[in-house]
Amino acid sequence: MKKKNTPHRILWILLAVIVLVLFWAASEHRLRPAYIGIAKLENKIKGIDGISAASLAQVKGDARRHSRMIRKGFGLFGKAKETPEENSDDFVELAEAVPDAILEIRYYSTYNFVGTRIDGYKQPTALLTRRAADSLRAVSDELLALGYRIKIYDAYRPQRAVDHFVRWAADVTDTLMKPYFYPDLDKSVLFDQLYIMEKSGHTRGSTVDLTLFDMATEKEVDMGGTFDWFGPESHPDFCGNPVMGLYNGDNRKSPAGRSINAEQFANRQILREAMLRHGFKPLESEWWHFTLADEPYPDTYFTFPVRNLP
């Protein structure tokens, strides 16, 4: 094309700039999960300790500079790909697929960190993709032979539930459940320390939160902390090395000097090792959270509610 500085050409450039600015404004908030994804990655590289506000800001800056690349993963105009609400065809109910599992769906109840039923939980049931459920069945069978059942707290989580968490986290005055789930943390740090994010792996349908139930004692196995405890005490490497399976008692990360004992660490390892043997991958911040490594919908965020399937 010939280079001509005609008034027409200037108008076109102006129009392009306006479109770009509008595009940026519309997609900016959708990029937050990408910033956080990169922040988490950097966090993983650096180690488990919480990242400082300055390093988070720098990571966000880097993410912005690479927004073109990041947006690729989020579809056209930076919008996350979302499957229509009714498209739950590839999901199964865990009560059917893993009949030995115990279900305790915390987000259907008021016993969770918010303190109310979470949006999108229409029935106290747990759904997963068929592939993830099949792997979980293998985990359950193996653990049952050792005298344990798995107890499911959450599995597929619709986007509206994640949105509910985000709204709750933004209201720093609502600390109803602080004594039970985050007594050592100021609620205002929940976003920056990545406890609450605008996207969750659970919405992709192949992630599950669970613990062990001991058939001999008829009690939940003592993991040295509760599901959804916000703090370094929930990290699989708290007081030990989960890869080597070695307890070391190092509790320096705990702001309140909390600790777990060798048996509690070993109990977390029983769950972790069974999950990893059957194709799940762990999360560095939550001992109860696992995602199928070969998940069938790595880029899809589902929106249909949690309820029994038709």
Ligand SMILES: [Zn+2]
């Ligand atoms: Zn989880």
